[in-house]
Amino acid sequence: MSSTASSAALSVAELRTRFRQGKEALLTRFKEARPSATSARLLLHGLARHVDATLVQLWQGSGLPAGAALLAVGGYGRGELYPYSDVDVLVLLPEPETDAVREAVSAFITACWDIGLEIGSSVRTVDDCVREAQADVTVQTSLLESRLLTGPRRLYQAFAKATSEALDAAAFLRAKTLEMRQRHVKYEDTPYSLEPNCKESPGGLRDLQVVIWVARAAGLGRTWSELAAKGLLSAFEVKQLQRHEGTLRLIRCRLHVIAGRREDRLVFDLQTSVAESFGYQSTKGARASEQLMHRYYWAAKAVTQLNQILMLGIDERVSSSEQAPMRPINARFLDRGGMLEVARDDLYTDNPHAILETFLIYQQTTGIKGLSARTLRALYNARSVMDSRFRKDPLNRELFMDILRQPEGQTHAFRLMNQTSVLGRYLWVFRRIVGRMQHDLFHVYTVDQHILMVLRNVRRFFIPEHAHEYPFCAQLASQWDKPWLLYIAALFHDVAKGRGGDHSELGATEVRRFCRDHGLEPDETELVEFLVRHHLTMSTVAQKEDLHDPEVIQRFARRMGDARHLTGLYLLTVADIRGTSPKVWNAWKGKLLEDLFRYTLRALGGAPHSADAEIEARKQEAMQILALHAALPGTEQPLWKTLDISYFARHDAAEIAWHARSLWRHLDTQVPLVSARPSPIGEGLQVLVFSPDRADLFARICGYFDGAGFSIQDAKVHTTRSGYALDTFQVVNPNAEDQSPGAYRDMIKLVETQASAALASDGPLPPPSRGRVSRRVRSFPVKPRVALRPDEKAQRWLLSVSASDRSGLLYAIARVLAAHHINLQLAKVSTLGERVEDTFLVSGAELQQPRLQLQMESELLDVLADVR
Structure with a gap:
């Protein structure tokens, strides 16, 4: 290796060490500082300046032509850099790229990666920039936030002038508005997602950045203070924006530092750690993560409101709709092109009754599709008016009831009332649950x-x-x-x-x-x-x-x-x-x-309940259905003679007829018979199992469905007088996108064949499958619960279990019941999101012995708690 190459390598190595040490020092200072908007701002600007200096040093030794310039673009162009965000740069050339320049740029980018800078780069002339920006609004946005790092200022000024002249403010506003709506839909269209993206979700940092972008494109300012000077913001709103922007920046910085990577989602796995880094501690009333999320939601809600006010205000300036003709609705409100506008800015402070009237007018007036920026701002600034006296005012109470009693429009009116904080101000009890998470x-x-x-x-x-x-x-x-x-x-x-x-x-x-x-x-x-x-x-x-x-x-x-x-x-x-x-x-x-x-x-209705009459009517209906299917008279009788009243009480006529048609030739079968059909309720399959009874039969059935990827929603379990199990299951495949009957027809024969073979097996019960549990289950596990109590007749027992859901859970429960020779007569299987609440009607000799009963309950708790 030559001495020149050795010197260059050593230079990169030194830069790598200096860069890493400098970044670690900034992160350490941030972690040790009291969590505040100031500490986040110092970190963001400090990281940007540190990267600036490093890039300039690398650029100076890159061999690029003296006429080229290096620009920071995107978020880095704002002079802010989050701990693990990409560093976006533009190599601006005075002339089209040559082979020599291409090699020098490649070496420069390689050196950046070598020292630990995650670079996103582009190489363009000024003409290239204009052409790319006109074709892609994302490029246009990135170039809008640019600053010169090193190189000829004259070239940078030419670039800024050309890209600015090529910018169509109205088209840019329209594109960014559509882009924002699309992003909001992607992130559930609410600031209250349980795992929000603090950058991209509604009410996140991106919503603030969009405002600045469109304001800059329209020549209305680059900062909140400049927008205020143009009349788009009040001094109070500037303070609110700065406060909430500071909160979101701080959370995102802490999130990056805790995760040790680029992570903008407040996922369940990280919420507690981030909360504790803020100093929050769990109390009896609220977890640490819940306190953090409550703070985030309040900030995101305010950002959502202010974003809407500003985007409407900028749109009015750009489209000149401020001059649009207005139609008076009454003395207090106007219709400005389909937007409800207050007649004057101080309407709500002078006449608080008009606050609730806003939403009544919104419901009642044909053609009104929203509130204007002026109205939204007036509502935002009138929050202090909505005090205890406001809530007790008889006229306001009458107005609120009028909103409820309108023939239409309640959904939109109440959503708008919540978005503008009016609902929580009027119903103070509602205010307490705004942004409250539910860990269930x-x-x-x-x-x-x-x-x-x-x-x-x-x-x-x-x-x-x-x-x-x-x-x-x-x-x-x-x-x-x-x-x-x-x-x-x-x-x-x-x-x-x-x-x-x-x-x-x-x-x-x-x-x-x-x-x-x-x-x-x-x-x-x-x-x-x-x-x-x-x-x-x-x-x-x-x-x-x-x-x-x-x-x-x-x-x-x-x-x-x-x-x-x-x-x-x-x-x-x-x-x-x-x-x-x-x-x-x-x-x-x-x-x-x-x-x-x-x-x-x-x-x-008052009619005395007659079980005998009802069952007889059900039998008659079942026989009519059999006749429609061309069944011979008396087809049902051999089966029905083996069944008791509980069977007929728990099945409707259509199921009874289906069972009779399926089983009349197989009442003495010694091998399990399985029959399946698309479920009459419209989702999944209904599966009939008829087999000589055995202690582990229910467990084997559950084991088959578990292995085949089906979820049991309901089970009706019966034992005939001749010793056969007659069980009916409602099952679905939770991973199937199409739950219609037609989607299940193709798998009926497969289920019938495979289930029969599985139930005929005499081998030991296989272990339950070990499916992965979700992040939500890991973050918010349900405390396992088992309750066993005799029914009101003291003949059978009700077994209730509650736990976090997972693959194989019902099968694991069934194995425990089989091991203790428990007879299952009814199963109520209920899945609530990722929590199960199952109830079983059971009987068995061991339930009469306290010691054995406790042992069974203990084993059930073990399998319920086995979440890995």
């Missing part, structure tokens, strides 16, 4: 977003255009005379979450106070309070109790009291479950709830 593995929204989702779901029951979504709910809603009572119940059903007590009882107290203050009639107040207090009752009964037991239905009917209370609770329950997570609702849960509703409605 099946709610994917914060409490306030879940409540508004439930309100939306209830509202859709009353909209004819959405009747096809839930036809039965739409039918019931069409007969309901006061929809606004259900809207109030939806608003309050979870409003007491996070207080440490029973949120249903606390919520009932809150809604009773609301009803009293807002002048509802006593019977209306009682109904709404009932709905809030019992909003979990119907789903619990439907998913955990035997709906074919007349005593269960009678007990539930007594609690309902009448058909109106039952109908209201059914509608609220469906809306509530649908509003938790897309994963929680399925057709099987819908069927259980509808069955409970219909059985209870019949019981409330």
